[in-house]
Amino acid sequence: MxxxxxxxxxxxxxxxxxxxxxxxxxxxxxxxxxxxxxxxxxxxxxxxxxxxxxxxxxxxxxxxxxxxxxxxxxxxxxxxxxxxxxxxxxxxxxxxxxxxxxxxxxxxxxxxxxxxxxxxxxxxxxxxxxxxxxxxxxxxxxxxxxxxxxxxxxxxxxxxxxxxxxxxxxxxxxYNGMALRELVYRFKWRSLVLFKALLLESRILFFGSNTELLCSSQFSLVSLIPGLIDHLDDSASPELDSYEHKLKKSTSLKSSDRNSLLSFMGLPLQIFGKGGMFNPYTPLQQLEALSNKETKFYLIGSTNSLLLSQKHKYADVLVNMDDNSIEVLNPDLEVPLRLTPQDRKWIDAISYAVSETWPDQNSGRTESIIFLGSEDYVRWQFEDYIMAFLSSVKYDGFLRKYGRPPPPEALLPQIDGNPAIEFGMEFVYKWKKTNNYRIFQQFTDEELFDVVEPKHLSTGGISLDEVQKKVAQQVQNLAPAGQAIAKTISSGSQKVSTAFGNFWSELESMKEKEKNRRESQRKKQASGSLFSSENDPKSLTESTISTKRSQRKFIP
The missing domain is CATH 3.30.450.200 (Longin module)
Incomplete structure (x- = not known):
């Protein structure tokens, strides 16, 4: 005692x-x-x-x-x-x-x-x-x-x-003390795979010898769902589900208020509701709880290699922090967690921004303090991503509800086809079977796409410059043959050189624009007027939304 x-x-x-x-x-x-x-x-x-x-x-x-x-x-x-x-x-x-x-x-x-x-x-x-x-x-x-x-x-x-x-x-x-930048730096495009696995209520197991990094990485992953880290009251046990019983459907929207917008969009998604559990460090004494019939999914961490020898028993997705690897162990998740070209383009840009500002001991470069590539930058990018995803899923449901093809008047004129496809339809189908989707669907407006544009953030083609950059990066990762190839490319035609020069010039311009845009948003948030820009698709007023919906009154 x-x-x-x-x-x-x-x-x-x-x-x-x-x-x-x-x-x-x-x-x-x-x-x-x-x-x-x-x-x-x-x-x-x-x-x-x-x-x-x-x-x-x-x-x-x-x-x-x-x-x-x-x-x-x-x-x-x-x-x-x-x-x-x-x-x-x-x-x-x-x-x-x-x-x-x-x-x-x-x-x-x-x-x-x-x-x-x-x-x-x-x-x-x-x-x-x-x-x-x-x-x-x-x-x-x-x-x-x-x-x-x-x-x-x-x-x-x-x-x-x-x-x-x-x-x-x-x-x-x-959000203080997170390892979000390190999570993206270590796993790059696979960090989006982890994010999607979390949405699908998978059994995710983090393993590593550094307990603090193991734990903070999991909290960093959870923090990518806007507002969730402040609503983890049900996360310690699969028996807890108080959040849903207190939840009320948002019937009003103040477009200048970020919290009002998030609430209207159904955020935070309640990942750890009934049947779920989150425990950043899970000792062997708790393994029995993972096998209980009440426990359907979880996000846990362990430093004991015993779990590695039994990984198929305890995990759908295994994240090894010691060798920076991610294994999708459940065959049913392989296709749903496969990133679309739009997904890959979007997360590659974020990964690149983090890598470019990562401290380098060899060159003496210290960690950058600019917004681009920062933890706030990463978190805001994911916030935009998930809202675009939720809007696209609602639009997908709207299209299916009114037939194929729906009347032209029912379509959003600026949206070409079904935007949910760009997030991966197998992923969407799988997500619709989760508990957090059920709660989202029950407590949100059917036409969220009138508030946030249903469109993947990387919609559009990939430029030649981006393809050449990606090829060059892949080649640099090959050794020793890759080094010789890279040297050949660097001494190649003037055409390739010019293309790379154009790319870097455009990239720097894009980085500066992104920095200015985000800094502007941060200032607006501080003054309580976020999303007030007329050019921001999330700045729609309620009157504008009502006008949009009145144009669809003909629909039975």
């Missing part, structure tokens, strides 16, 4: 962001266990989570001087928890180890040459970025003092965090 301290601060407040802080140690006979807890109201929540010690001290953490783990915790209220409902809490741990010879005080339980412990923060929101740095400093100081029985610094951390988040969290807190 861990020691417990009743905090006077926030003692009567059960709605604070920070739930508690604890110390987890590795006992030589009992294994990982919670040794100390301080939290709101004097309630020791740690006794409710049997797996918390194992989540806080990941497999293989003893081989690192310092490591971090992010995980979810299912909160089940008891009789003493008045007016509370089952939900998800979030844990972040920093673990270290020290030689026993460096300790100033050794308890009777210390029998090994090293002592391993972690300091853990449990919160109601996944605010790992702002917490991580404070947690790192405190954990190092806790170890340096050489006496683990003195927990004054742990109490100070609790009080500091409660004060820091006394007024709640802002959106920026939730």
């Amino acid at each position: 861990p020691e417990n301290i009743n905090s006077e601060n926030n003692s009567d407040d059960d709605d604070g962001v920070i739930v508690g802080v604890c110390v987890v140690g590795f006992h030589h006979t009992r294994g990982p266990e919670v040794e100390y807890w301080i939290g709101e109201g004097g309630k020791d929540y740690s006794t409710r989570w049997a797996n918390l010690p194992f989540q806080s001290l990941p497999d293989g953490s003893h081989s690192h001087e310092e490591d971090y783990s992010y995980f979810t915790l299912l909160f089940k209220p008891t009789e003493e928890d008045e007016n509370q409902t089952p939900t998800t809490y979030f844990g972040i741990s920093c673990n270290r180890q020290i030689r026993t010879t460096e300790l100033l005080y050794k308890s009777a339980d210390v029998t090994r040459s090293t002592v391993q412990k972690s300091v853990v923060v449990v919160a109601r929101k996944p605010i790992f970025g702002p917490i991580r740095e404070k947690l790192a400093v405190v954990t190092r100081a806790y170890f340096l003092q050489g006496n683990f029985e003195d927990r004054t610094i742990i109490n100070n951390l609790w009080e500091n965090l409660v004060q820091l988040f006394y007024n709640g969290v802002i959106e920026a807190d939730l």
Whole structure:
């Protein structure tokens, strides 16, 4: 039984962001266990989570001087928890180890040459970025003092965090500390495959030896669905589905308000509803939960190679962070997850922007701070992508509802054919079988395409310059024969050289335009007037929407 301290601060407040802080140690006979807890109201929540010690001290953490783990915790209220409902809490741990010879005080339980412990923060929101740095400093100081029985610094951390988040969290807190750029840099076009696999409610398993990168990469993937990271209340267990029961259909739209637009478009899609689970670090003790009949899909992470030997049992998609590989293990997903030419063109442009601003130790180039290629840039691109996708799926349903071909008057004059095809019809069919699609369909307007244009962001042909650039990039990846070919190309005809020159010139111009456009949007967002540009397809007013729909009144 861990020691417990009743905090006077926030003692009567059960709605604070920070739930508690604890110390987890590795006992030589009992294994990982919670040794100390301080939290709101004097309630020791740690006794409710049997797996918390194992989540806080990941497999293989003893081989690192310092490591971090992010995980979810299912909160089940008891009789003493008045007016509370089952939900998800979030844990972040920093673990270290020290030689026993460096300790100033050794308890009777210390029998090994090293002592391993972690300091853990449990919160109601996944605010790992702002917490991580404070947690790192405190954990190092806790170890340096050489006496683990003195927990004054742990109490100070609790009080500091409660004060820091006394007024709640802002959106920026939730995105702080992500590894989104690294995710795109590592997997390039396959990052879109991962995104689509997430939408299809697949069983996605991340594996890697670096626990912090393993966990932050998964949160980065989740953050690509607008608003989802702030609505993960149902993610800790496949039994949770409170979000859907609280959801109401948006019947009004304020086009200058980004949140109003996202809500009207059915975002965030509820990926981890009934049957789903998200746990960035999943210890072996939780494997049984993955095999339960209630668990249909999940996004989880593991550092234990045992799961690699049983990958077909536990995963539809395996993401290996150690060798930057992604395997689609479920044959039923191979075709739906195959990117269309438009998909590939779109994600290649994002990948290129990230790679161009990636720090290079060999050249001495530091990480760029410009908007193009930044995490905000990537996230905004995916926000545009998913809204265009949702609109296209609604338009596809509209076309099917009124026959093939529908009356010319029913068609959007600026849209040629069925735009859903450009996202992959096999992917669309598969998505329509998911739980998050069912919720989306139930709580959104049938004609969303009047608000956001149903059109893939990369609609249009691929230019000769782009083809030549792609060929050159592929050739550069070949060695050693590829290097010789690349050298031949570089000394080739003036025609090719001119084409490449034109491409780079146009590319730089496009990059500058994109930077200016995005910077302008960011300023408008800050002033509460995002999407107010007359040229932005998302700036349609309600009167404009009504006019569009009145033109289709002839349709039975």
